[in-house]
Amino acid sequence: MIYIRLEWNASNHKRIYEQIDISTLYTKPIKYFIETTTPLWLKGSLENKPACVFTSTSSIHGGNESTLLSMQIPLLHMGMILIGLPYSLPELRTTTTGGTPYGASHVSIDNNANSLSEDEKKLCFSQGERLAKLSLKLK
Numbered sequence: 001m002i003y004i005r006l007e008w009n010a011s012n013h014k015r016i017y018e019q020i021d022i023s024t025l026y027t028k029p030i031k032y033f034i035e036t037t038t039p040l041w042l043k044g045s046l047e048n049k050p051a052c053v054f055t056s057t058s059s060i061h062g063g064n065e066s067t068l069l070s071m072q073i074p075l076l077h078m079g080m081i082l083i084g085l086p087y088s089l090p091e092l093r094t095t096t097t098g099g100t101p102y103g104a105s106h107v108s109i110d111n112n113a114n115s116l117s118e119d120e121k122k123l124c125f126s127q128g129e130r131l132a133k134l135s136l137k138l139k
Contacts, residue, residue: 030071034074037078040078041077041078044079046078046079046080047078047079047080048079048080048081048138049080049081049138050080050081050082050083050131050134050135050138051075051080051081051082051083051131052082052083052084052103052104052127052128052130052131053068053071053072053075053082053102053103054068054103054104054105054106054124054127055067055068055071055103055105055106056098056105056106056107056108057105057106057107057108058107058108058109059107059109060097060107060109062107064098064100064105064107065100065102068100068102068103068105069102071103072102072103081134081138083127083130083131083134084101084102084103084127085099085100085101085102085103085104085123085126085127085130086101087101089122089123089126091118091119091122091123091126092123094119095117095119095120095123096117096119097109097117097119097120098116098117098119098120098123099119099120099123103127104120104123104124104126104127105120106120107120
């Protein structure tokens with residue numbers, strides 16, 4: 001099963017996209033969405049705009065980091081500024097579930113997909129907060 005959430009805020013050119021998939025490459029709908037931004041990319045409209053990525057897998061070794069890295073490549077090509085999670089966040093060092101420096105993640109062990117750990121919640125909030133603060137500074 002694939003779940004994708006795409007968000008594009010045209011007023012401040014902030015982008016967040018997420019995928020939940022069994023592969024570590026981004027899915028066809030995300031690829032299509034990225035390709036629809038070609039006119040913005042060619043004009044340089046996306047340069048210096050903040051972006052972040054997040055994902056979910058069903059196991060601790062389910063490819064969270066490689067998925068996040070593959071999702072960041074097109075954003076780098078567009079000249080966007082990537083928001084990750086710094087190791088100064090204690091939850092990034094102590095989590096036994098999801099969370100990477102490349103972006104927030106969730107590990108839904110035992111098919112309990114609706115239950116986020118406290119560390120995952122704090123890391124997700126922190127990433128969103130960092131994105132919002134940088135968006136305001138760049139406005």
